[in-house]
Amino acid sequence: MEFSTPRGMKRPVRLSEETRRFAADSLDRKYGLDTLKxxxxxxxxxxxxxxxxxxxxxxxxxxxxxxxxxxxxxxxxxxxxxxxxxxxxxxxxxxxxxxxxxxxxxxxxxxxxxxxxxxxxxxxxxxxxxxxxxxxxxxxxxxxxxxxxxxxxxxxxxxxxxxxxxxxxxxxxxxxxxxxxxxxxxxxxxxxxxxxxxxxxxxxxxxxxxxIGRIDVLLGDYLKRDLASGALTLDEAREILAHFFIKGCEWVNGQYIGSGDAQHYQNILISGVDEEGRDVTNEVSYLVLDIFEELGISDFPTTVRLNENTDEKLLRRVAEVMRYGGGILAVYNEDTVVSAFVKAGYELCEARRFANDGCWEVQIPGKTYFTYIPFDSLQILQKKTLGEYEAAPDFDSFDELYEAYLSDLGERIEEIYLTEAKRFEEQDPFKWKRAHPCTVVSLFENDCVKRGLSYIEGGPVYNVTSPHIGGLADTVNSLFAIKKLVYDEKKVPLSDLMKILKNNWEGEEALRQYALNRYDYYGNDCDEVDSVAARLLSDFADICTSFNGKCGYSFPAGVSTFGRQLEWSHGRLASPHGRRVGEVLAANCSPTPDTEYEGATAVIRSYCKADLTKLATGAALDIRLLPSSVDGDNGLEALISLLRGFVALGGFFMQPDIADASVLREAQLHPENYRTLSVRVSGWNARFVTLDREWQDMVIKQNEH
Amino acid sequence: MHDGPGVRTTVFLKGCPLHCEWCHNPETQSPDPEILFYKNKCIGCGNCVNACPVGAHGADGFDRKRCVICASCAEACPTGALELCGADMTVGEILKTAERDRAFYGDAGGVTLSGGEPLAQKNAVALLEACRDVGLSTVVDTCGYADRETLLSAVPLTDLFLWDVKDTDEDRHEKYTGAPLEPMIESLNIANEAGARIRLRCILINGVNTDEEHYGRLANIARNIKNFDGIDLIPYHAYAGTKATFVGRNDSGRADWIPTAEQVARANRIIRGLL
Structure with missing residues (x-):
């Protein structure tokens, strides 16, 4: 029995044959199909x-x-x-x-x-x-x-x-x-x-x-006691915990085609500090890593809380497991997350308890109502500020254009606020309860039971609605291309550029190529464009937080697209940075595909130039690493250094994947041979073969270098 | 991330006294700046024809004999099909670039000098010295074609040498690299005696140096290195041939030179068995 990896590396065997069989059966849909009956x-x-x-x-x-x-x-x-x-x-x-x-x-x-x-x-x-x-x-x-x-x-x-x-x-x-x-x-x-x-x-x-939250915090003391008393050996504990992860795959059925059959927002966290700032890493943290290394299962996607002082031993183990590919492991830089939470008004000790929401957005577990409202920032620029390229005002300067865009962005956020705030300001606050009873989750969210209010009607201690800006890199690159082409280099007047874009660059290949190739876009550590990103994110966050305290929700900012860049691509026009209609553009905080050529470290540097502590519900960076760059001892050191650098520079959340595009293409042709092959899609993992063609192609493209 | 331990910034120093037929960085052989031409990126817009002051670009393509490397064409090219390769940089400028990745270096990472043959430039030593001054680890990727003085200055400033031994057969070495073997081995001995930490990097070319005698001699060399870091066998890759076309040469890539996975495994097995 082999558990595949996108890289063809051999996985170690520590678990019993029975447990491994249980995992293989689960991944091969045995229980998922049963669930559909x-x-x-x-x-x-x-x-x-x-x-x-x-x-x-x-x-x-x-x-x-x-x-x-x-x-x-x-x-x-x-x-x-x-x-x-x-x-x-x-x-x-x-x-x-x-x-x-x-x-x-x-x-x-x-x-x-x-x-x-x-x-x-x-x-x-x-x-x-x-x-x-x-x-x-x-x-x-x-x-x-x-x-x-x-x-x-x-x-x-x-x-x-x-x-x-x-x-x-x-x-x-x-x-x-x-x-x-x-x-x-x-x-x-x-x-x-x-x-x-x-x-x-x-x-x-x-x-x-x-x-599920911080599994090593939840289970660590129990294991410590049992190991000390001799009630359990570490191997026995690993078997038990493996069954927890394997049972987590009970919905894997191959039927939920599209964005994959394993995305059920059931993420887990390991490591990091406790309320007092002490390292919580324990035997459970390492057992979780052992299980992923051996089984390569797609559930539960797990995020490691890193900080400046993360133990070298843990980091090395994380890098070792990450190297198999599959993207099951992601990382938070908890220094940034905790700062962001404190800035957003949480007490320090409370902030240190943060977990994810099941995906990678962050919250205080067990006491937070959370929702995020995603929107496409590029569409606002194209359709509103630039009037669908038909009615763009004649902006005298880039700053004028930028201010106009900011005002349109503000309108969108206000719209989100008004829609969401209504839930708290409704004449009859119990209307929501009747429409959406949710008692079962309310039982496990403080203080719903005690307050006599359900999860969605204000029962939880914290109630958070977070506007999530999407299309970030595309908007930044568009603004930057206009700045260069129209205002700095005066290669083309704005009105002409609008016509060209309206015509999808038709007959303007030289100018399109110029826009595509002659500028350094977001993701190459180029201050000129990265400062546009930093400025936009900061202004966006300020607009969001200006609504704080106006209703029962707090209103922190976040960045995400998850997979929405796919559906958004259908509603967008051509972009000033040389992209035609219909091209799938950037994910989350990542660069627009094919615009980053300075490597992973430059992408991280670009991303970290923004003040990410203003984005309290998360700002994810997807990084694809070339398999050969993480091979051998040197590669392991490089991966460890990459993670350390991410923390040192103030990153927020990073999901690296190491997959070989040729293996993925092979899996596309012969899905029957790759049933257990898992890849990172966005906030979740999926078995590659359960993605539909469009998603598969996107993942392959992201893994090409 | 390929040129030594950890995350590294690689500085390619242009100019190489060797002309290996399998060279994987043909754009760094000449010590002078060059115009690279990626034919597949050209959209035939004609901007280069208009921009070129000496008529090197025309309907027939790019006439390198006329080119004066003024780079006007690269400036005008919208697609990046024409690109200027090579620039004069000061040690300070290079360091500034390398410093950008400082957060990622940790204990292991740093700067790698590659090329071309970095030790063919005397300034390489100044660069190594500057790296040492600011606490950046240093790796030098060399074939050893350097004078004694440069080598001896470089050794104490270099944390690790990636030492390319192309071949151990005198005739073949001369035939395929254009340079005799003996001075290379001499350099290796000098560096070894001076205490250099050395990792051997040996290209494996099917039908050229895939014989057991060569493996035996490589193992011999390895055994004599006092501060030995290891040995990597690097299979020949035909992409090097495609790259040659960017500098106006014929595609020299040879599919028959690519060793099989079994050959590579066998070579590794034999050499490691002898260490």
Whole structure:
């Protein structure tokens, strides 16, 4: 059994043959296909269903899910619980009425597993009972009641698993663990892993896609105790934890074609500092790296929190695992993230608790409502500021153009603010609750239960809506090309350039080539253009934060495209930096494809010139490395140095991938031979063969040098 | 990231006394600036024809005999099909460029002098000295074609030599590189005696130097190096031939020279077995 890599390197073997087989089966869709067999529970024909309130309907749906979702016990699994309803994979509550789903679900949050481990579900139930007493007879009663109902459903589902495990041969430990957790506090490493998994599986079964958070912080002490007492060996712990990751692949089914079948916002973090600034790295951090190195699985994508003082041993291990390619590992520079959070108003010790939201945007786990609103900044420039190239005002100077653009950008952000702020300013704040019941995630988000408010109606401690600027490099390069062509070198008047662009550079190949080739664009460490990027990001962040405090949401800035550059390409016109209509342009904070020729270090330097601490919800840089550049001992040193440099220069988040374009092309031709081949797409990983052609081509292009 | 440990900034010093038939940097053989012409990038816009003061560009293409390397054509070319290769830079200017990557060097990375033959330029020593002064690690990629004095000055300033031994057979060396073998070996001995840290880099060319006798002699050389860093066998790559066309020569790439993966593995096995 071989676990493929985009680079053809041999992976080490540490896990048992059974566990490796379990991984191979999962990646080969065995359980993912099984999940598709039952799509949802059916709410048709329930008497007086339509008389129930939305939240009562939701509670009933959750109850039916708990009572009737298939129970799955995988052969040889060390931990149990499975999200077995197919519609959950489509990000909805898997319950249908007249053939259609009726409740959306929640993602982009990392829930509070710490409380689950330390107090157990019983602890949460105690809070819910108190809240119910408190809010009885008030407008909050329906939510408080819903909390109790969903907890009861969870208990039902739990009982079904216990029964099934007791009845099956060979699952004694699983059953023993489940008798303790997740309802009672976890007492051992094995129980703790089972507790997180079972709770996570229930959340997913109900359609939600939460992230997991800092797994080494959550599990480290349990493992330390068990190793010290001799209750567990490190090898045993690795096996148990491997099952957690393998079960994370239970939705891999090859059916969710498009952006890949493994993107369920279930990221994990390792390493970094705790509230007091002490390094949290422990044996669990290293076990996670061992598991990725061996299995090359696409779940759960994991981000390592690095800082100036990151231990050389950890960094070397991270680089070693990263070298296999596949992009399962990304890095935060927590010095920048923590500074950004403090700037955004969080206490330092709170800021240090940051995790991702399941993707790479950052938040305080277990107490944050988070949403981001993406928009294409290039489209604003093309369509608004430059009037679709038909009605561009005759700007006298570049600064005049820039100011006009900023004003249009501001309008867009205000529009986002007004739409989002309404959720808090609505006459009837409970309208949202009725439209989007989300009690199951609310149980695990502080302080929804205690406040008697759900996740989306202000229950969490922090409520964050973040405008995300996309098309950054393309906008910067466009502005810069206009600055050079029109104002600095006066090669062409603005009005003529507009006509040329409107005509998609038709008949102007020499000028197009000039614009393409004669300027250094963003990503080459050229101060002249990078300063435009830095200025734009800073101005954008200032506009966003000017809305802070005006409603229940904070309004920090972020940068992302994820994969949206694909769909955006259809709505864009030709660009001043020599690009024609329809070309797919830059991702996240990365340079426009084919404009960076100074190498990875120059890309990082360009990116780091902006004050990234003003972008509190994240600014991702995708980096593709040439396989030969990371080969051998020298290559390993180079990769370590690259990560260190990223931190030293003040980067925020970086997702490197090392894939050989020729291997990817081969996989495109012979998908049957590359079922386990995983690549970094954007904020997620995907098995390459489950990407559709357009996405595959984009990833291949990104890996060509 | 290919020229020594860690992240490195490579400085290509133009000019090489050798003319290896397989040269992978043909644009650095001449010590003078040159105009590179990438035919595939040319869109036939004619800007170069108008820009050229001596009529070197015309309907028939680029006549290098007329070219005075004024670079007006490269200035006018919109696609970058014409490019000026080589510029006079001061040690200070080079250092400034190298400093840009300082955050990435860590303990291992730094500056690599390559070429061309860097030690053919006396100023190489000044550059090494300057790197040493600001604490940048130094690697020199050389074939050893340098005078004794330059070598002895370079050794204490160089953290690692990547020493290219093209061939160990006198006749073949002279035939394919245009230079005798003996002075190269002499240089290696001088550097070795002076305590240089040396890593051997040996090109492997199918049918030219893929014989066991050569491997044996390489192992012999390696064994005699006191401060030995290792040996890399580098398979010949035909892309070098394409690059030759950029400086106006015929494509000298030879598919038959590319060694098979088995040949490379065998060579590695034999040499390592003898070390």
């Amino acid at each position: 039952t799509k949802a529970v059916v709410l048709d024909g329930i008497e007086e269903f339509s008389d129930l309130s939305d939240i009562e309907q939701y509670d009933l749906a959750i109850r039916m899910i708990a009572e009737t979702a298939p129970v799955r016990i995988c052969e040889g699994e060390k931990i149990s619980g499975a999200a077995t309803l197919g519609f959950a994979i489509e990000h909805v509550v898997p319950a249908t009425l007249n053939g259609d789903w009726i409740f959306p679900s929640i993602s982009h949050l990392t829930v509070d597993f710490e409380t689950v481990l330390k107090r157990g579900i019983n602890g949460i139930e105690q809070d819910a009972k108190e809240a119910f007493e408190k809010y009885r007879g008030t407008e909050k009663e329906p939510f408080a009641k819903s909390c109790l109902s969903c907890l009861e459903s969870f208990r039902l589902w739990h009982k079904r698993y216990l029964g099934a495990l007791d009845a099956a041969d060979g699952y004694k430990s699983n059953a023993e663990n489940l008798r303790q957790v997740p309802f009672k506090p976890a007492g051992s490493f094995y129980e703790a892993v089972q507790s997180i998994w079972f709770t996570f599986a229930f959340l997913r079964l109900c359609g939600n896609w939460p992230g």
